[in-house]
Amino acid sequence: MVEESARAPARTRLLDAAEELFYERGIAATGVDSVLRRAHVAPATLYAHFAGKDHLVAAYLQRRHERWWDVWDDVLERCGDDPVRRALSVFDALAELGSRSRTGRGCAFLGAAVEITDPDHPAHAWLVTGNRLLTDRLRELAAGTGALDADALAAELLLLYDGELAAGRRRATGGSPPPSVAVRDLAAAAVDRHRRAG
Template identity: 55%
Template sequence: MAADRTTTPARERLLEAADRLFYARGIAATGVDAVLQLAGASPATLYAHFAGKDGLVAAYLERRHHRWRATWDAVLAGAEDPVDRLLSVLDALVLFRRQEGATRGCAFLAAAAELPAADHPARAWIEADTTLLHHRLHELALASGADDPRALVAELVLVYDGTLAAYARGAPDPVPAARELARHAIRRHSVTGSA
């Protein structure tokens, strides 16, 4: 990162450092000094851009949310079959992990566990991630002709969250089993097309 200090704006360096450290070590376990050192930035720069660690955490999750959404959008754009569109959340997860070099579970689930206070500025991005997941799957379930879209979404979210938990526990690739469970749920809810 030192070579980038002259060309990369300080705000981006701080976000990149926060992304690496908060995801790898956890938010609570990562002090501001570690982020500043990795970014090659001063405390004054951090406070000028983010007003402190809470603001930096919120910006880190916002940035991650936009990257995750863009990845899912791209995968969804290539899926035409209703079943494939519902399974796109798992396909996007595989692609996102590969693009990001992610080795742990979900940054949003980890943040939700570490930041229980409802008034923490990062909670808005934890909620945005949850809303995206539920609303998009609901739209896809409706479009698929599911007999009970809400029940199908609830089951798919459990499969998705379970997949992320398996990653966090270091399980070998949980996606094949997750896809089979998701396909079973989709079949039971009478989705149009072959599962």
């Protein structure tokens, strides 16, 4: 992933390069030139595959989303029918994603949401979609636990999830990195609490 194989298709090399650079340095701060150089691709080739930088950004987010979703699906499958394990799966998936992709700078979607404010941006739809899929699934999993107030539990899980992701960005900021916290344990406690009382 660090060195794009020169034999891979240009489109793949472009996406690999874009992913690294957009994630690491930010989207606006990354010029198309940098992507081209890293991918060993000529300008015209990029515009043969993507309508423009904005669409490359959209493809980057789509890819990132699909990878995250695949990981979560895998984890979820391994959970079987245990409703509590399923509700906590998002944190297991988070840990597994960290070992597969670059996550040192926090959540890619959170970062993109900061930089992309125009609703007409081609990538904006992926931000909204990712948002909805996440909240819907959390609600569904929370309801599966038999929690008295499933929406409240889902909101708590989302809070912990966001906190963990934001912390990633905070650590990348430098200075003294704050200590990690066992977020999965906190989530487990939340699930337990909601199963007992409303």
